[in-house]
Each structure stands twice: as C-alpha cells, then as structure tokens.
Amino acid sequence: MDLRAWANDEFGARGMAKAARYLGVRYKTFYSWVTLERFPSMRQQQMIRIKTRGRVDIMQMQADFLYKKDAKLLQQPKQQKELQP
Numbered sequence: 001m002d003l004r005a006w007a008n009d010e011f012g013a014r015g016m017a018k019a020a021r022y023l024g025v026r027y028k029t030f031y032s033w034v035t036l037e038r039f040p041s042m043r044q045q046q047m048i049r050i051k052t053r054g055r056v057d058i059m060q061m062q063a064d065f066l067y068k069k070d071a072k073l074l075q076q077p078k079q080q081k082e083l084q085p
Contacts, residue, residue, distance in 0.1 A: 002064075003048075004034045006056050023051055039065045 001009070007019035007030075020030035024047065032038040040048060045058050 001055050001057060002034075002061060003030070003056055006052055007034075009055075010052075023047060033061075036061075036065045036068045 003019070004016070007016050011018040011022075016030060016034065017027050020027045023030065025044070029038070033040055039062065040058075048056050049058060
C-alpha cells in the first residue's frame with residue numbers, strides 16, 4: 001500500500017493533513033512523499049513503518065521514487081557545448 005492509499009484508508013478521502021499530523025511531519029513534507037518529489041530519511045521510514053503498522057510498503061515507495069527520478073533524468077535534453085572558433 002502506498003502513503004496516499006493508507007491516508008485515505010485511515011483518515012478518509014481528504015485525510016492527508018490528518019495523516020501528516022499523525023506521522024509528526026508537516027503537510028508539505030507528507031505531500032512531497034506522496035507525490036514522490038522527496039523520499040523519507042531512514043528515521044522517517046522507520047517511523048512510517050511503526051505508525052502505519054507496516055501497511056505502507058517502503059520498498060515499493062523507494063522503487064517508485066527512483067523510477068520517477070530516473071524518468072526525469074532521461075527526459076532532460078543534453079546540453080551541447082558550443083564550439084569556439
């Protein structure tokens with residue numbers, strides 16, 4: 001289960017702010033994890049495991065995060081250096 005699904009299951013369809021408070025982080029931090037813009041630190045990962053009773057799959061979250069990060073890198077055009085005469 002991912003963080004968004006867990007938050008919806010535990011706190012309702014609009015429960016991300018409640019989920020963030022429950023986990024002890026700011027909403028912006030929680031949202032950045034949900035959207036895979038950032039990845040939780042080791043300490044935060046352990047906190048997620050404990051407070052969600054293992055329902056959030058951290059390994060899948062990490063794989064999704066890395067896939068998204070790699071996809072962004074592949075989409076960026078390579079910068080070409082101009083040749084000086």
